[in-house]
Amino acid sequence: MSEATLERGLRALKEQIDTPIASFFSSCTHCGMCATACLFYTETENPAYTPINKVEPMRRVWEQEYTLIGRVKKALGLSKPVTDEELEEWKEYAYNACSLCGRCTVVCPVGNDITYMIRKMREGMAASGHAPEGLVGASTRAIQTGSPMGVKLPALQAQARHAEKDIGIEIPFDVEGAEYMMLMSSMEIMNYPEYMQAVAKIFEQAGKSWTISSEAFEATNSGIQIGSSDIARELVSRIVNAAEKLKVSTVISPECGHAYTAIRWDGPNLVGRPFPFKVRHILEVLDEFREQGLLKTEGFEEAKMTFHDPCQLVRRGGVIEQPRTLLNMVASNFVEMSDHGMMNWCCGAGGGVSANEDAEELKMKAFKRKKHQLDELNVDTLVTACANCRIQIEEGLEENEMDIPVVGLTEMLAEHLVEEKKTEG
Amino acid sequence: MSAVDFLLWVRGPGLAIASIIFVFGMTLKLFEIFMLGRKKNLAELRGSGIKEGFVTIFTRSRHADTYSTRHTKFTYYSGWVFHLGLFITVFLLTPHIELFKSFLGFGWWALPTPIVDLTAVIAMIALLAILFHRITNPVLKYLSVGQDYVVWALTFLPLLTGYMAYHHLFFRYEWLLGFHILSVCILLVFFPFTKLTHAMTLFISRWYNGMMGGEKGVQQ
Numbered sequence: 001m002s003e004a005t006l007e008r009g010l011r012a013l014k015e016q017i018d019t020p021i022a023s024f025f026s027s028c029t030h031c032g033m034c035a036t037a038c039l040f041y042t043e044t045e046n047p048a049y050t051p052i053n054k055v056e057p058m059r060r061v062w063e064q065e066y067t068l069i070g071r072v073k074k075a076l077g078l079s080k081p082v083t084d085e086e087l088e089e090w091k092e093y094a095y096n097a098c099s100l101c102g103r104c105t106v107v108c109p110v111g112n113d114i115t116y117m118i119r120k121m122r123e124g125m126a127a128s129g130h131a132p133e134g135l136v137g138a139s140t141r142a143i144q145t146g147s148p149m150g151v152k153l154p155a156l157q158a159q160a161r162h163a164e165k166d167i168g169i170e171i172p173f174d175v176e177g178a179e180y181m182m183l184m185s186s187m188e189i190m191n192y193p194e195y196m197q198a199v200a201k202i203f204e205q206a207g208k209s210w211t212i213s214s215e216a217f218e219a220t221n222s223g224i225q226i227g228s229s230d231i232a233r234e235l236v237s238r239i240v241n242a243a244e245k246l247k248v249s250t251v252i253s254p255e256c257g258h259a260y261t262a263i264r265w266d267g268p269n270l271v272g273r274p275f276p277f278k279v280r281h282i283l284e285v286l287d288e289f290r291e292q293g294l295l296k297t298e299g300f301e302e303a304k305m306t307f308h309d310p311c312q313l314v315r316r317g318g319v320i321e322q323p324r325t326l327l328n329m330v331a332s333n334f335v336e337m338s339d340h341g342m343m344n345w346c347c348g349a350g351g352g353v354s355a356n357e358d359a360e361e362l363k364m365k366a367f368k369r370k371k372h373q374l375d376e377l378n379v380d381t382l383v384t385a386c387a388n389c390r391i392q393i394e395e396g397l398e399e400n401e402m403d404i405p406v407v408g409l410t411e412m413l414a415e416h417l418v419e420e421k422k423t424e425g
Numbered sequence: 426m427s428a429v430d431f432l433l434w435v436r437g438p439g440l441a442i443a444s445i446i447f448v449f450g451m452t453l454k455l456f457e458i459f460m461l462g463r464k465k466n467l468a469e470l471r472g473s474g475i476k477e478g479f480v481t482i483f484t485r486s487r488h489a490d491t492y493s494t495r496h497t498k499f500t501y502y503s504g505w506v507f508h509l510g511l512f513i514t515v516f517l518l519t520p521h522i523e524l525f526k527s528f529l530g531f532g533w534w535a536l537p538t539p540i541v542d543l544t545a546v547i548a549m550i551a552l553l554a555i556l557f558h559r560i561t562n563p564v565l566k567y568l569s570v571g572q573d574y575v576v577w578a579l580t581f582l583p584l585l586t587g588y589m590a591y592h593h594l595f596f597r598y599e600w601l602l603g604f605h606i607l608s609v610c611i612l613l614v615f616f617p618f619t620k621l622t623h624a625m626t627l628f629i630s631r632w633y634n635g636m637m638g639g640e641k642g643v644q645q
Contacts (some may be wrong), residue, residue, distance in 0.1 A: 047567035113633030318642030
């Protein structure tokens with residue numbers, strides 16, 4: 001990456017502005033409705049956290065570069081230029097106080113996709129050197145080691161060996177011609193190794209071939225979070241190269257929200273060509289197995305449980321019904337939160353917030369929204385499908401002294417698999 | 426200049442000049458938006474998004490979010506009342522329809538004038554309430570810039586002068602009607618260069634919002 005400067009940042013912002021962005025800026029009437037859609041605003045009541053305010057510097061770049069009146073005003077010295085000081089101030093709004101959750105996008109009465117705008121705004125922030133240190137560190141580690149948390153292949157292999165020992169099923173690496181290539185997030189490798197075991201058990205039952213690539217196993221993409229298409233492209237390219245080398249037909253995005261957005265929706269646009277393979281979230285794959293009769297479960301969890309929708313799966317990804325169908329296979333007392341599915345509330349740590357030390361305090365304030373939702377329900381267990389949401393929720397529950405276990409949906413399904421070998425024997 | 430001269434000028438050359446600036450400005454505005462283009466989406470799409478785009482143009486007029494509905498009741502309902510009142514006043518008053526008919530060649534059904542008179546008053550009250558809300562609500566106060574107040578005034582004046590002209594208040598009718606048409610001329614001139622354009626660009630924005638979601642299979 002070349003050196004970050006204000007000039008590069010402004011150029012990046014200029015390059016990001018397209019027809020939708022111009023239309024969105026032309027449509028905003030400052031009605032303020034996006035504020036109450038944003039959990040960073042609702043939990044702090046800081047007006048600066050109003051979503052549309054997070055892109056104010058980009059609005060001025062648009063006006064000064066792409067409108068006649070703006071250009072005239074700029075030529076006459078009547079417009080306020082975007083400065084380093086201003087972008088430094090906006091770091092708090094565009095990164096710390098935004099998880100790219102997409103609620104503002106669904107609420108804006110004139111139809112502005114504000115999340116799309118903030119994602120683009122971050123390109124200018126990163127290029128001008130105003131991205132938070134935590135995200136810069138995560139992105140650097142991702143480029144250098146392949147993982148934002150610095151998790152390398154030996155660590156994954158060690159976890160795979162543990163899993164093989166525990167469940168007696170092989171964790172396949174670099175199998176050419178396998179149908180599915182499994183990606184994982186560093187968080188899953190280090191904190192939730194049970195996910196890998198669950199996948200192995202389910203695929204064993206389904207009789208489907210799968211593999212992990214030793215060259216590209218990390219699903220998360222810090223480039224998307226920091227707002228650097230160059231970094232994002234490099235990280236996606238590694239996955240694409242590995243999938244093409246192994247000739248797999250489907251790449252599986254793990255229980256992680258933004259990884260899905262990165263590889264499923266942004267990936268082909270970053271590398272500039274359609275993928276020769278499909279990309280599916282693990283829950284989509286499991287739901288396909290269910291439809292094909294390949295996912296057979298027995299017994300029900302009787303505990304009262306609810307599901308936390310990862311934002312990138314629902315509002316930004318369209319995976320809404322699958323988790324509910326799957327959950328109902330194994331849960332007899334599943335209840336929805338007051339706002340769920342399309343209108344769920346974020347955990348407070350998506351979109352790079354969890355990797356950003358500057359946002360530590362704020363993300364816990366934002367968690368209060370989830371706490372309100374959970375307080376209304378009084379559930380015994382919370383199920384989710386994103387390792388990042390899961391760790392934030394676990395932390396939030398701990399801090400608020402709430403005793404609710406958090407479980408990954410894939411693991412829960414794996415625990416209820418029909419043990420066919422036993423019945424055959 | 427006499428009242429009659431003034432009236433003749435504003436409803437003749439004045440209105441013509443304002444209309445030309447409006448048409449030129451809006452054409453420029455649309456050009457400024459569409460010349461930027463949008464890259465083709467190369468991801469494997471769940472749909473074209475066209476249906477969701479069109480659906481969103483209509484559905485976005487009401488809240489999808491119960492939390493926001495509860496917490497932005499004032500903005501939501503005052504917005505609805507004002508826009509509806511303004512729409513009825515502009516498009517369903519007999520003299521306005523006659524004017525549209527003179528350059529479009531066709532007219533449409535009008536509401537009885539006393540009813541439109543009432544909707545104009547309701548729209549003005551809603552606008553005053555919206556202004557009060559803007560200067561007292563912490564979020565709106567923070568977001569608001571000079572232009573927000575300018576466009577408020579540009580919208581309020583034609584309603585006020587129209588009401589005064591209809592009721593022959595304070596001034597001679599020719600002056601009042603002249604002021605009313607002049608305020609509309611000013612509105613037309615400023616429209617393409619201020620956020621008043623939202624009245625047209627919101628259709629584009631809603632379409633993109635719905636379409637981009639629809640491509641991913643996100644329900645609207």
